Amino acid sequence: MQEVLRSLNRFWPEVVLTVGLLVVVLVDTIRVRGRDVANWLLTMATLAAAFVLTVRLGTQSTGLFEGMLALDPMGIFFKLLLIGSSLLVVGAFRFEGSRELRGLGQGEFYALMLAVTFSNLLLAAANDLAMLYLALEMVSITSYVMVAYLKGDRLSNEASLKYILFGAVSTGAMLYGLSLLYGMTGSTSLPVIRQVLAAGLTDANRLTVYVVALFVFAGFGFKTASVPFHFWCPDVYQGAPTPVTAFLSVAPKAAGFAIMLRFFFGGMAVEGTGAWDLAGTIDWPHVLMLVSVLTMTVGNVAALTQTNMKRLLAYSSIAHAGYIMMGVVALSENGARGMMVYLLAYVFMNLGAFLVVTLVHNQDGTFDLRDYPGLSRRAPLLTVAMAIFLLSLMGIPPLVGFMGKLYVFAAIIEKGSSYWWFAVVGAVNAAIAAFYYARILKTMIIDAGNEEKPAFRLPLADSAWIVLLILGNVVPLFLWRYVETLTRASLSLYAGR
Amino acid sequence: MLTRRNAVNVLMGIELILNSANLNLVAFSRYGTGNLQGQLFAVFVVVIAAAEVAVALAIVLTLYRLRRTPNLDEADFLRG
Numbered sequence: 001m002q003e004v005l006r007s008l009n010r011f012w013p014e015v016v017l018t019v020g021l022l023v024v025v026l027v028d029t030i031r032v033r034g035r036d037v038a039n040w041l042l043t044m045a046t047l048a049a050a051f052v053l054t055v056r057l058g059t060q061s062t063g064l065f066e067g068m069l070a071l072d073p074m075g076i077f078f079k080l081l082l083i084g085s086s087l088l089v090v091g092a093f094r095f096e097g098s099r100e101l102r103g104l105g106q107g108e109f110y111a112l113m114l115a116v117t118f119s120n121l122l123l124a125a126a127n128d129l130a131m132l133y134l135a136l137e138m139v140s141i142t143s144y145v146m147v148a149y150l151k152g153d154r155l156s157n158e159a160s161l162k163y164i165l166f167g168a169v170s171t172g173a174m175l176y177g178l179s180l181l182y183g184m185t186g187s188t189s190l191p192v193i194r195q196v197l198a199a200g201l202t203d204a205n206r207l208t209v210y211v212v213a214l215f216v217f218a219g220f221g222f223k224t225a226s227v228p229f230h231f232w233c234p235d236v237y238q239g240a241p242t243p244v245t246a247f248l249s250v251a252p253k254a255a256g257f258a259i260m261l262r263f264f265f266g267g268m269a270v271e272g273t274g275a276w277d278l279a280g281t282i283d284w285p286h287v288l289m290l291v292s293v294l295t296m297t298v299g300n301v302a303a304l305t306q307t308n309m310k311r312l313l314a315y316s317s318i319a320h321a322g323y324i325m326m327g328v329v330a331l332s333e334n335g336a337r338g339m340m341v342y343l344l345a346y347v348f349m350n351l352g353a354f355l356v357v358t359l360v361h362n363q364d365g366t367f368d369l370r371d372y373p374g375l376s377r378r379a380p381l382l383t384v385a386m387a388i389f390l391l392s393l394m395g396i397p398p399l400v401g402f403m404g405k406l407y408v409f410a411a412i413i414e415k416g417s418s419y420w421w422f423a424v425v426g427a428v429n430a431a432i433a434a435f436y437y438a439r440i441l442k443t444m445i446i447d448a449g450n451e452e453k454p455a456f457r458l459p460l461a462d463s464a465w466i467v468l469l470i471l472g473n474v475v476p477l478f479l480w481r482y483v484e485t486l487t488r489a490s491l492s493l494y495a496g497r
Numbered sequence: 498m499l500t501r502r503n504a505v506n507v508l509m510g511i512e513l514i515l516n517s518a519n520l521n522l523v524a525f526s527r528y529g530t531g532n533l534q535g536q537l538f539a540v541f542v543v544v545i546a547a548a549e550v551a552v553a554l555a556i557v558l559t560l561y562r563l564r565r566t567p568n569l570d571e572a573d574f575l576r577g
Contacts, residue, residue, distance in 0.1 A: 130538040137545045144552050148559065157559050158572045164553045165507060165569070172514035175542060179518040179535075183525035188534045235575040 007064040010057060010071050013050040013079065014121055020046025021114040028107025036095070036106040043110040047087045047117065054079045061494045063127060067189055070127035070262070070494035077340055077490035078124040078258040085251045085347045086117040092355050092465035093243035097362050100150065100241045109149065113247070116142040120251055124258040127266070127494065129178045129188040132259060133171070136219060139252050140167045146247070147240040159239025166232040170222035177215025184208055190267040191495055197268065213284075216263070217291075223256030224321045227294040234302075237314030242361065245310055246354035249317040254343045257324055261336055266493050269331060285419075288329045293425050296322025300432040307369045309357045312436065313350070316393065319433055320346060326408040326426060330419075333491050334411040340487045342404030345392065348472035349401050352389035355462075355469060356382050363456055369440060373449035379456040383444050385466045390437040392473045395430055400476050405430065502568045504557040508550055515546045 008015070024039050024046075054076060061072040090113055095101050101109070119138030126132040144167065148160035182188050184205055185196040197209075221229035237245045264284075299319030306312035324346070327339030359382060360375065361367055376383040392401035412423045476483050519539045526535030561567050 130541055134541055134545065137549065141548055141552055148556050151559060154563050155574055157556065157563055158574055160556050161560055161572055164556055168511040168549055172511055175515060175518040179521035182535050183521060183529055186530035188538060239575055
C-alpha cells in the first residue's frame with residue numbers, strides 16, 4: 001500500500017491522461033452542439049496538464065509499482081517528447097476543413113489519442129518484461145483502431161488489416177523471446193535480468209540468448225518500422241487517415257526507440273560502460289549496424305520512385321528510423337543523446353511535412369505529387385513551410401534536422417575507424433534522400449501547371465499551426481545551450497529494481 | 498498461419514503463437530524459476546490476446562462488409 005501510494009504520487013501524468021480519456025468518452029455521449037469543441041479543448045488541456053506534471057517530476061530516478069516502471073531522466077525526456085507530439089497532432093490536424101475526417105466522430109478520435117499517449121508513456125518507462133509487452137500491445141492495439149478509423153474506406157480497412165496481422169505476428173514472436181528470456185534468467189525484471197546475465201552464461205544459454213534477441217528484436221523492429229519488419233509501413237501510412245499517419249510516424253516510433261534503449265542499455269549491456277558483452281556471442285554492433293544500413297537504404301531507394309506523398313513520406317520515415325538506430329549501434333552516451341536530439345527534430349520536421357500534405361488534400365483532394373505543380377504560386381506560405389520541413393529532413397545545416405544527424409554521426413565516428421564505413425554509408429544515404437526531397441520542392445516551385453485551379457484558401461488557424469511548426473524547426477537552434485543541457489541531463493537510466 | 502487465405506484462420510494461427518509463449522511462461526514458472534512472475538505474465542497475455550482478437554475480428558468484419566470476402570489475398574489495393 002505504501003509503495004502504491006508512493007508510486008501514484010509520481011504517476012500523475014498518466015493518471016491525468018486516464019481521467020481525461022474517461023471524461024472525453026463521457027462528454028462524447030451527450031448529444032449537444034459544441035461537444036466536439038469541448039472535447040478538443042478537454043483533450044488539449046489534458047495533454048498540456050500531463051506535460052506540465054511530467055516537467056514537474058524533475059530529475060528523479062526511482063522505480064514505481066515494485067519496479068514495474070522506471071522513473072528516470074531519460075524516461076522523462078521521452079515522455080515529454082511523446083506528450084508534446086500528441087499535443088501537436090491533436091492541435092494542428094484539425095477536423096474542420098478535413099476532407100478525410102469530415103462527418104466522423106471527433107470524441108472517439110481524441111479518446112484514442114489519449115489512450116495511445118498513455119500507453120506510449122508506459123512503454124517509455126517499462127522496466128519489466130510483462131510491462132514492456134503490455135505497453136507495446138496497448139500502443140499497437142490502439143493504433144490498429146486509429147488506422148481503421150475511416151470505416152467505409154477500403155484503403156483504411158486494408159491498411160488496418162495488414163497492420164494488425166503483421167503486428168500480431170511480430171509481437172507474438174517477441175513474446176516468445178521474452179518467455180525464453182524469463183526461463184533463462186528466472187525473472188521478468190530488466191535490472192535482475194542484467195545481473196543474471198552479468199553473472200555469466202553457459203554455452204547452451206548463449207545460443208538461447210541469440211534466439212531470444214532475434215525474437216525480441218522483431219517487436220522493436222515492428223514498432224520502429226525497421227527492416228526487415230517494415231513491410232506494413234508504406235501500406236499503413238498510405239491507407240490511414242493523414243493525422244493518424246503523422247502521429248504513427250512520430251510517437252510510437254519514438255516510444256519504440258525509448259524501449260529499445262532501455263532494453264539494450266538496461267537489460268543487456270554492462271552497467272555504466274555500455275559495452276555489449278552480456279548478450280552472448282552475438283556481435284551486436286554489427287548486427288544492428290546491418291539492420292540500420294538496410295533500413296536507411298531500403299527506405300531511401302524505395303522512396304525515389306513514389307508519387308503518392310503519404311507513401312513517399314512513409315519510406316522516408318523508414319529511412320529516418322535507420323539514422324536514429326545509428327545511436328543504438330553506438331550504445332554510448334553520445335549515441336543515446338544523438339537519438340534524443342534526432343527524435344526531437346524529427347517530431348517537428350515530420351509532423352510539419354504531413355501537415356502540409358494534409359492541408360493540400362483539404363484544398364485539392366489529392367495526395368499525388370503529380371498534382372503539386374504550381375503550389376508555390378497558389379499557396380506561398382505552404383511552399384515555404386514545406387521547403388523548411390524538407391530541408392530539415394534532408395539535414396541541411398541551419399535547421400534542427402542537421403543537428404540530429406550531426407549528433408548521431410558524431411557518436412558513430414568517435415567509436416573508432418572500424419565504424420567509419422558505417423558513417424559513410426549514412427552520408428551516401430542522406431545524399432540519396434536529398435534527391436527525392438528536392439524533387440518534391442522542384443515540383444512545387446518550378447514545374448508549371450494547375451493554373452486553372454481555384455485560389456488556395458488557407459484558414460488562419462492552419463496557418464498559425466504551420467508557423468508554429470516552422471518555428472519548431474528553427475527556434476531550438478537559438479536555444480541550443482538549453483537543448484544541450486537537457487539531453488545531457490536526460491542520459492541516466494534507472495538501474496535498480 | 499502462413500499458408501492460410503482466410504483471415505479467421507490466420508487469427509487462429511496467431512493465437513497459437515501466443516499460446517506457445519504462454520506454455521513456456523507457465524512451465525518455466527512451475528519447473529524452472531520457482532517464482533510466480535511467469536504465471537502472472539501469462540494471465541496478462543491471455544487478456545491482451547482477447548483484446549487483440551476483438552479488434553482484429555472487427556476489422557475482418559469490416560473487410561467482409563466492404564468486399565464480401567474474408568480472404569486476405571483479395572485485399573490488395575495498396576501496393577508499390
